[in-house]
Amino acid sequence: MSFDPARLVADYDDGRLSRRGLIAGLTALGAAGALAGNVRAQEEAAQEKGGDAAESGPLFSGRNVDHIALDVTDVDRSVAFYERHLGLRKIRGDQNSAFLGRENGEFFVALFKAEQPGLNHFCFGIDDYDPQQAARKLKAEGREVRQTSGRTYFKDPDGIEVQLAQKRSL
Structure with missing residues (x-):
């Protein structure tokens, strides 16, 4: 199974991939990047500190x-796809972005207009999230941190952007 988001969607559209396969592929894409990044980060930190991370x-x-x-090349087309195939609805957005989710108003898929399709970022919910504390911890580990409106972003060793947020019940 391919883990390129655009390829997954194309395979699903062409009938080569089931809805379950599409969801599994998109989930695996985020999880694999996160797990690989976490393992590499721990190994790098251990090597830098001369101990076991x-x-x-x-x-x-x-x-x-x-x-x-x-990242999607056509926001409206992607919104229509996720509405039709996964029952999501547009919570908010414009021509350059859309936030999709369920009836309760919480989104869990964000789409951003881009030249090339792909993974923009994924966000982990954590307990007791504090943006300033998160940034301090990451910077102490040598990570470059970007913060915007209370959101904390950093990159894994492969350059995939990770966001942290307060854990919420979905």
């Missing part, structure tokens, strides 16, 4: 995947 424990405890954000 696992001994000090993780910086955060990811509780759920809060949302995934995809």
